[in-house]
Amino acid sequence: MITARKNNILSQxxxxxxxIIMSAMIIIPFxxxxxxSFSNEKDIVAYGYHFIPKRFDVSAYLYIFKNPTSIxxxxxxxxxxxxxxxxxxxxxxxxxxxxxxRGNLKGRGFISFYIFFTMLFSGGLVPSYILxxxxxxxxxxxxxxxxxxxxxxxxVFLLRTFFAKLPESIIESALLDGASEYRIFFTMIxxxxxxxxxxxxxxxxxxxxxxxxxxxxxxTDDRLLTLQYLLQRILMNIQLLQQESMNVDMxxxxxxxxxSETVRMAMAVVAAGPMLLVFPFFQKYFVKGxxxxxxxx
Amino acid sequence: MDLVIYIxxxxxxxxxxxxxxxxxPSEVYAMRGGRMEFFMKTSLNGKITTGHKxxxxxxxxxxxxxxxxxxxxxxxxxxxxxxxIGIIIAFKEYKYDLGIIGSNWVGFKNFEFFFKSDAFYRIxxxxxxxxxxxxxxxxxxxxxxALLLFEIRKRTAVKAYQTMLIVPHYLSWxxxxxxxxAFLHPQYGFFNSALKQLGMAGIDWYNKPKYWPAILTxxxxxxxxxxxxxxxxxxxxxxxxxxxxxxAIDGANKWQITWGITLPFLRPLMTILTILAIGNIFxxxxxxxxQLTRDVGSLFSTTDVVDTYVYRTIKSxxxxxxxxxxxxxxxxxxxxxxxxxxxxxVKKIEPDxxxx
Numbered sequence: 001m002i003t004a005r006k007n008n009i010l011s012q013x014x015x016x017x018x019x020i021i022m023s024a025m026i027i028i029p030f031x032x033x034x035x036x037s038f039s040n041e042k043d044i045v046a047y048g049y050h051f052i053p054k055r056f057d058v059s060a061y062l063y064i065f066k067n068p069t070s071i072x073x074x075x076x077x078x079x080x081x082x083x084x085x086x087x088x089x090x091x092x093x094x095x096x097x098x099x100x101x102r103g104n105l106k107g108r109g110f111i112s113f114y115i116f117f118t119m120l121f122s123g124g125l126v127p128s129y130i131l132x133x134x135x136x137x138x139x140x141x142x143x144x145x146x147x148x149x150x151x152x153x154x155x156v157f158l159l160r161t162f163f164a165k166l167p168e169s170i171i172e173s174a175l176l177d178g179a180s181e182y183r184i185f186f187t188m189i190x191x192x193x194x195x196x197x198x199x200x201x202x203x204x205x206x207x208x209x210x211x212x213x214x215x216x217x218x219x220t221d222d223r224l225l226t227l228q229y230l231l232q233r234i235l236m237n238i239q240l241l242q243q244e245s246m247n248v249d250m251x252x253x254x255x256x257x258x259x260s261e262t263v264r265m266a267m268a269v270v271a272a273g274p275m276l277l278v279f280p281f282f283q284k285y286f287v288k289g290x291x292x293x294x295x296x297x
Numbered sequence: 298m299d300l301v302i303y304i305x306x307x308x309x310x311x312x313x314x315x316x317x318x319x320x321x322p323s324e325v326y327a328m329r330g331g332r333m334e335f336f337m338k339t340s341l342n343g344k345i346t347t348g349h350k351x352x353x354x355x356x357x358x359x360x361x362x363x364x365x366x367x368x369x370x371x372x373x374x375x376x377x378x379x380x381x382i383g384i385i386i387a388f389k390e391y392k393y394d395l396g397i398i399g400s401n402w403v404g405f406k407n408f409e410f411f412f413k414s415d416a417f418y419r420i421x422x423x424x425x426x427x428x429x430x431x432x433x434x435x436x437x438x439x440x441x442x443a444l445l446l447f448e449i450r451k452r453t454a455v456k457a458y459q460t461m462l463i464v465p466h467y468l469s470w471x472x473x474x475x476x477x478x479a480f481l482h483p484q485y486g487f488f489n490s491a492l493k494q495l496g497m498a499g500i501d502w503y504n505k506p507k508y509w510p511a512i513l514t515x516x517x518x519x520x521x522x523x524x525x526x527x528x529x530x531x532x533x534x535x536x537x538x539x540x541x542x543x544x545a546i547d548g549a550n551k552w553q554i555t556w557g558i559t560l561p562f563l564r565p566l567m568t569i570l571t572i573l574a575i576g577n578i579f580x581x582x583x584x585x586x587x588q589l590t591r592d593v594g595s596l597f598s599t600t601d602v603v604d605t606y607v608y609r610t611i612k613s614x615x616x617x618x619x620x621x622x623x624x625x626x627x628x629x630x631x632x633x634x635x636x637x638x639x640x641x642x643v644k645k646i647e648p649d650x651x652x653x
Contacts, residue, residue, distance in 0.1 A: 093369065151376065182361060
């Protein structure tokens with residue numbers, strides 16, 4: 001018995017150390033980026049990126065906060081598209097999911113298939129690109145972040161699955177009392193479905209917050225960049241700066257005058273940090289969204 | 298990984314919903330928790346059953362429900378179905394001023410051109426092999442993580458580790474690109490500083506295509522393993538503990554229990570998720586391939602995939618629009634066929650999990 005227990009303690013501690021190592025591997029890249037952002041530019045040029053800054057230096061952050069226009073703009077665009085896009089999208093997707101969750105709606109099978117088919121087949125990127133940019137003229141407007149991505153077939157079915165599990169007797173009695181379907185949907189179904197609405201909203205919010213692809217395709221106006229696309233541009237632009245500064249170097253100007261290395265990483269921290277502290281608190285809902293289908297499957 | 302999970306889960310939902318459609322209405326009623334009571338009550342009373350049901354049908358206000366879904370369905374029509382008609386661009390020589398309808402038909406010329414180009418072999422090979430590696434390594438990694446988590450007794454510790462592993466899921470590929478850059482920067486990158494300190498020459502990572510399959514695989518696992526292990530872990534939580542107790546009484550050790558009980562229990566789920574992932578093998582995770590490689594041309598030989606290729610041709614101007622559309626159409630059709638085939642296979646192995 002005693003040896004068994006010892007064995008247990010041993011195996012448990014091995015397991016814990018495995019997971020501590022794994023967690024470390026997750027954290028290490030974050031630490032590296034943060035460490036670089038707090039480093040001194042000259043140290044980086046001399047010694048390269050390191051996990052512990054040789055000299056603690058906040059000049060990169062000062063540099064960013066001295067010229068904050070672009071990052072504030074990007075925050076505004078991203079917050080707008082996330083909040084407005086997600087809210088509209090959840091409401092509209094529920095409006096579609098609720099009718100097809102009602103077993104007795106005529107044509108329910110057709111509507112379900114109509115949505116389902118979009119998961120199987122798509123026209124590809126080119127036709128959508130032409131449609132959105134040349135026919136709908138959504139390029140370089142803030143609406144391109146909101147309108148094209150409103151519907152997501154997967155999320156509609158997630159909502160539908162949840163709505164279908166609500167007791168039908170409450171809908172029935174409300175109908176018998178003379179309530180309209182609209183009233184039932186807005187005052188009964190939606191308030192009862194908060195958990196699934198939260199899950200779908202968080203999925204949508206995460207995707208919108210992290211979206212750079214839409215901006216990359218449709219936005220040329222610098223005032224309409226999303227955070228992630230701004231970051232991507234900085235990665236590419238400072239690179240250009242560096243190349244130029246190498247040429248300048250030959251003319252006798254010190255390239256390290258541009259705090260490019262630390263500023264870049266500081267930018268990543270400022271842009272990605274805040275939401276990264278928020279999302280884990282909603283992990284429960286993300287996980288629920290993943291397992292909700294398999295429970296029934 | 299992200300995309301793979303996304304599609305997998307998607308498939309699960311579809312299964313459950315389509316299974317519901319195929320069943321008899323009475324079964325559906327019995328299946329749904331809330332409705333079960335209602336159904337049983339009415340059928341016990343015998344005569345009321347049909348009468349009650351009919352009345353119930355009359356009470357539904359179909360038109361109000363249709364009006365609720367009108368706008369969402371219109372959005373699907375515009376942003377999903379209109380582009381499907383747009384695939385005719387692939388058979389035309391698209392000119393901006395002539396529009397989609399006005400441009401000249403060229404038949405299969407765009408496809409021919411693509412099949413004859415060097416890109417065809419390169420992007421097909423890269424997409425297939427890299428996705429195959431991701432599926433295989435991803436499966437092993439996520440099942441292993443789930444099994445190890447399952448062995449940990451302390452619930453709080455399990456929660457903490459899971460939270461930790463899921464964090465990368467909240468990152469965009471842009472940020473992961475920054476992280477990769479911090480490690481791989483040819484001059485200052487952490488790897489090269491470390492190599493230099495060990496007295497070795499640094500490696501010009503962004504010019505050496507041979508390292509990239511490994512770099513991409515590691516990044517993909519790093520970002521996705523937490524979320525994909527969640528599905529397996531959730532399924533492990535559903536195993537009846539009696540199996541483990543019985544095995545322990547019989548004197549089985551941990552390995553025997555894992556190989557004999559836990560893994561076989563996961564096998565159906567592993568099979569289904571893998572087959573479904575194979576069904577999507579022609580779709581690459583654009584962010585991974587674009588942001589990590591930073592679209593550096595010297596890496597294309599091992600990192601250029603269908604999606605990055607299509608994007609580049611779109612950005613290279615209207616002249617190539619038809620060609621990239623042809624590639625997109627091929628991808629859609631191959632994807633569609635693969636899903637149909639995988640569904641047939643899944644139906645044979647696990648009929649309950651078939652898509653349709």
